[in-house]
Amino acid sequence: MQTELPRKARPKASMLKRIARDFAHSKVAMAGLLILALLILAAVFAPLVTPQNPYDLSQLNVMNSHMHPGARPDDQNFHFWLGTDDQGRDIYSGIVYGLRISLMVGFVSTGVALIIGTVFGLMAAYFGGWVEGLIMRIVDLQLSFPAMLIALVLLAMLGTGLDKVIVALIAVQWAYYARTVRSAALIEKNREYIEAARSLGLSSRRILFRHLLPNCIPPLIVVATMNIATAISLEATLAFLGVGAPITEPSLGRLIANGYSYMLSGEYWICFYPGVVLVLLIVAVNLVGDQLRDVLNPRLQK
Secondary structure (H helix, E strand, O other): OOOOOOOOOOHHHHHHHHHHHHHHHHHHHHHHHHHHHHHHHHOOHHHHHOOHHHOHHHHHHHHOOOOOOOOOOOOOOOOOOEOOOOOOOHHHHHHHHHHHHHHHHHHHHHHHHHHHHHHHHHHHHHHHHHHHHHHHHHHHHHHOOHHHHHHHHHHHHHOOOHHHHHHHHHHHHHHHHHHHHHHHHHOOOOOHHHHHHOOOOOOOHHHHHHHHHHHHHHHHHHHHHHHHHHHHHHHHHHHOOOOOOOOOOOOHHHHHHHHHHOOOOOOOOHHHHHHHHHHHHHHHHHHHHHHHHEEEEHHHHO
16 A cells, blocks of 8 residues: 655655756756756865865975976875965865865855845844844945945954955845845735634744745855855955955865966966866856746746
């Protein structure tokens, strides 16, 4: 005898299958997803796929600096396939370890900003009145300034360091989620299921997070995916300006900054290869986000 699935499980499973099927229709999006998956796996298993730990100063030899791609020094048993930088750091190893920082900053800052922005956006839409006015005026004020300017001002007050960069990016991003959630929640809060929940005497917190929030998730997923790429590019820009990760633990932006002054001297590889990987990472995330936006948009469903 076959056991039937619960009623709620079948619609959810069918919805996930539809999303996966529609997402797979775009070969470009699937290519972006594949590139993103490979970059994430390389970052996670960095010690296993790199010949050198670029953060371990004892493994660096200044005498191996500025070596061209494919070179193999006498004191190493491996080739520098992408060359070395001005500190004797293997560019390939630096890129893979730099991916760890870029991805960690992107996902952590986006995740925390998503939580904060969602809470404030739901509160603004549900309670209305002076609560909505106060929250949305703060959001409007923040969004009126360039994100890079806000991040630089915060880092000037907080100081440099990776943790400070994450805090600055959280402060920059939360307003986007607050506005997105408020727009979606304003539509949902007047529907019958919210009125029914109120008539049953459910608490505001339960209505917000058990009934209202689940129906605001699709646009949040799209915005979060896009903002991961934005956070990664902002971190790279801040690192390029010298206010990001420390020089002993370079991210992709710091690696690009280290090689920028050598671009016209023939030692292009110091800056070029980290820049290519950064572009691939941001493009891959944006391709996935674009396809998710189309898949999760009910107006585009046939």
